[in-house]
Amino acid sequence: MQSFQFYSPNYLEDALKYIADRKQTCRTLAGGTDLIPMLKKEEIRPDYLLNINEVGELKGVEDLDNQVRIGATTTFTEMIESETLNRFFPLLVNAAASVGGPQIRNRGTIGGNVITNGPCADVLPGIVALDGQLELQSKQDGRRLVSVADVLVTAYETSIRSDELLTGILIQKPVQGTKSGFEKLGRRNAMAKARLNLSIALRQDPNGTISAVSIVPGAVMPVAVRMNDVESMLLGRKPTPVLIQAAADKLVEVVVNTAGIRWSSEYKVPVLKNIFKRVMWRVLAEDPQ
Amino acid sequence: MKKRGIGIGSMFYGIGYGFSRQDIGAATVEICEDGSVIVRSGEVDYGQGSDTIFCQIIAEELGVDYAEIKLITADTLTTPNAGPTSASRVTYVTGKAMMKAATEVRETMREVAEEKLGMQDLMFANGQVFSMSHPEKNISFARLAKATHLAGRSVVATAWQDITTKDVDPETGQGDAYSTYAWASQIAVVEVDTETGKIEVLRVVAAHDVGKAINPKNVEAQIEGGVATGLGYALEEQILINKGIVQNTTLSEYMVPTSMDVPVIESHIVEVPALEGPYGAKGVGEPALIPTAPAILNAIANAVGVRVTALPANLENLHRLIREQENNNKDKS
Amino acid sequence: MTETIGKTKLTFTVNGRETEVLVDPSWTLLRVLRESLGLTGTKRGCEEGDCGLCTVIMEDRAVDSCLVMALQAQGKTVETIEGMGHEHALHPLQKAFIEEGAVQCGFCTPGMIMSSEALLRQNTHPTVEEIKVGLSGNLCRCTGYTKIFKAVAKGSESGGRL
Amino acid sequence: MNIDEFSCVGKSVPKVDALSKVLGTARYAEDIKMSNMLYGKVLRAGVPHAVIEELDVSSARAMGGVACVLTARDVPGINRYGIAFADHYALAEDKVRYAGDPVALVAAETEEIAAEAIKAIKVKYRLLPVVSDLHEALAEGADRVHDERENLILHSKTRKGNIQEGFRKADVIVEETYTTQTVDHVYMETESGVAHIDETGMLVIQSANQCPFRDRRQVAMVLGIRENQVRVIKAVTGGAFGGKDDVTVEVHLALLAMATKRPVRLVMSREESLVSQSKRHPIEIWSRWGATKEGKLCAMEGRVYGDSGPYIGLGAFVVKKCGIHLSGPYYIPNLKVDSYSVYTNNTFNSAMRGFGVTQAAVAHESQIDRLASKLGINPLRFRLINALDVGLTNATGQKCDESVGIKPTLEILRQVVLKDPELKNMWEDLD
Missing domain, CATH: 3.30.365.10 (Aldehyde oxidase/xanthine dehydrogenase, molybdopterin binding domain)
Structure with a gap:
């Protein structure tokens, strides 16, 4: 691969200054599981490489008052092992556990999953489903918070500026009684890109009425996005087979309308329906936390 | 569901190439003066375990520990051509060549041992050569090796195993296509x-x-x-x-x-x-x-x-x- | 750490030994281990994290050394197969791999052993399912994994739970 | 002491090569580093079927750190090799026949320079129609993969008994076409090797291979030297499964080492291995099977089409073996099988573990199950009824006279099922 200058600061301030001065010619190295292969194939040829793994402020899961902050360079393994995430967001833990194999999970980071914004991302749809906010920092503007859904432009592209660093992901702690489900379908049981995945979070009233729901399918859309039309069908209603079937039909209608009919639709459309139905029923059958 | x-x-x-394709195996067994053993064969072990099996066969035939055997394989300058590792043929063909070569060396050594021990019912086992009827009549494999060298007898044998079959009839495909x-x-x-x-x-x-x-x-x-x-x-x-x-x-x-x-x-x-x-x-x-x-x-x-x-x-x-x-x-x- | 241009000094601990080596920023940890330090027990595979052949332990975790830039190892502890055991003092996993017949072509073996060791450091009594997960980043084409699972179980304190 | 008992044979002794492999000291080809060593790389065609109109290596040759760039013109001996038939070009001459065809070789001081030099080679291709479908390849007037030869490599036949009469006796007949896909060996170690000229002037190649002697013969031919001037040594090899049976890196290493008189190492990337190296044949098998209502097989007819890709390698034998084994391990008195191995511009397909029988078994075992199902006989039982045994003849009329173990394997599985409630439950009809 083409050589570059390598910078590995310990402090956020230094990192922000470094990219502010270099912008487009600099790439940020987090887990490296996507970036390093791209460097090797010379799909990207940066002049500067900023290693952010040594920046303390970017690491780890913090339990704040109403929310949880996941540092951008928190690895998938660290997510799986985090008590806080297991308690509040099992959806993210399950999604992180479905990534690659142990070596990839030991290096790959939640921040990288967001920034790469690959259509087959496993954790990103969960963050979208949980209405995560991104903590972005730059030398110029300091810290700003944006909804994750707002920065996902299209596959492999975000609106995060080149002088900005994703420093953390903030997620509101779920309201009591929130349940979630995740399923990934791959061509094999490990080291597989998602053929499809699905992240669902929902809450029911004591009488069973769905009072909150969030649905994000993965690997079918250019970017992960909540299925608002499907969610509104379900909101305020009690789940019945007819309702869930109608929601499943709506889900694939939205997907096909957005993503278009591609060669894989013949398979993915019916299978997404099936997976949606079974994840929904599984989540509905679960006792709330 | x-x-x-x-x-x-x-x-x-x-097993093997069949229908008239050349199908040979080969091995050379050499006994050092101290009774350790060198085996040379052109056969390839690319992980499937044939080197180990060869050592077991040689050890069995000579009655020595398989760890005593030094195997040199798959070098066109120093080992005899034993054909490729393919067609699930290696144990069957070159394994047999191993057995034959070891037997040949052992039979030479047996003659020397018979002379030394004055017994005919000799057995090679556990690094020893002994009479089955009078086990007290024995000699270590190492000493017998030395004796065989000193007697000017050959301590090297190369064996060849050929399982090349006839081709099948071109019009009917009938014939004994494979050895087994x-x-x-x-x-x-x-x-x-x-x-x-x-x-x-x-x-x-x-x-x-x-x-x-x-x-x-x-x-x-x-x-x-x-x-x-x-x-x-x-x-x-x-x-x-x-x-x-x-x-x-x-x-x-x-x-x-x-x-x-x-x-x-x-x-x-x-x-x-x-x-x-x-x-x-x-x-x-x-x-x-x-x-x-x-x-x-x-x-x-x-x-x-x-x-x-x-x-x-x-x-x-x-x-x-x-x-x-x-x-x-x-x-x- | 300062910005580096051209070849620069990498200081890290390899198999318990403080090691200094000049590296280009574009080199991977794999390259430094194999080419600069001659630690060829770590195998080069797909170069993109798909096979696990190049697995080493960094800071107690299994990593694909092809997916770690050399300078990311600055100040870190790296362990390779060469640090696991010696001919007359085999690591329990090495011994178990031999005894269970878990080695065929051997090309995946160093990475497999490093992943097994990393797994056992986190989980001293893995079940078969946990072993399967722990080794799922290491491909093997010869063994069908079965004897490797047995070797890991044997190499662990749980010995013979399979 | 019981003299019937073996002392070492039949014992699960530890493998002799395991120690160095668990220690990481086993030296595979890529672990061999020689002083003054160069790094080799191959330019692959990237197009499946084309005439080479221009090949310009001048800028690659002029690059700093490049020791040599070789094309077909630099081949000193015969520019062809092949185990069964020498149709495989060491370096493409006027034409490329698949995307993995080697067009030029580079040896350079580093892997990076070698890669850059490969990129600097300019080739102008005139694309030809791609022969990628088996049946189109066999059609009259089809475009040819080799100008001088038809696309049909070998037609082999098996004829036993009387096929018409056989089917007349059949109470049930099943007929189906099965297609199998191209697959790769994916040995964990890609094709790799090191070559150098030793102090006696001998060319020494240490590589991952399955038969150093066959490699030696082919290397000597391409280099135009005597076989005793070539020494091929198998380095510790990380799996092969048939994929290192044909020449992989040996001929190219030899050319580079001879041209530079320096040690050269060549290690394929996984991508290069997947694109250019041999694969398992995709085979299309049509077959028709008949059985009597008592459950006895009475006739089988089959047609086997195997895609060998651009060069024969061992392909003709793979397809022939597929045809010979299409009957499965069963006694069938009447059969007729035709097998065709065919040239195409697809991947180079040659030996892989199973050698044609892997594909044959997909067809015969599916057919056997369908017959069993039609007859209402448990599939394991149906196999036991028809399994070959001592005294019976197989598809080529060879009499089974020794080591016929099919019934014992079925019998063991039958016992396993009968004793295992989970399995027995799934196969209630097994007695």
């Missing part, structure tokens, strides 16, 4: 997710006739590896070619089974001796994987009633067949 099914696959496999055959059957248990087309292979039980298992654990290892390859063949592996161009050029796109895809594999070894093989042994390398894919395909048919006729039985192919079947059933009802 998840549905389980059971299936069986059987096979026979002509291996036989095997395997049972697979699968679970099919009818909603996604995903298949889990839950169990494989394999029974293989290997003639004689020279190293049973190694036979199992061959079977287990073969089953995993057969599983990948049945379910997922496929080089995608579009107008002559390979489309999947990485191991994330060409997917071989991982540790999480391979089930518990139970092996059963059957030993129906082959006349020409060492101790009756014949090959298992290729037979190990051949029955797996058919067993899985038959198990799928047993589970969900659809027959995959175009491999692989991947998510899309299986899901399509299941849906076609559902539609057919609807049409009928």
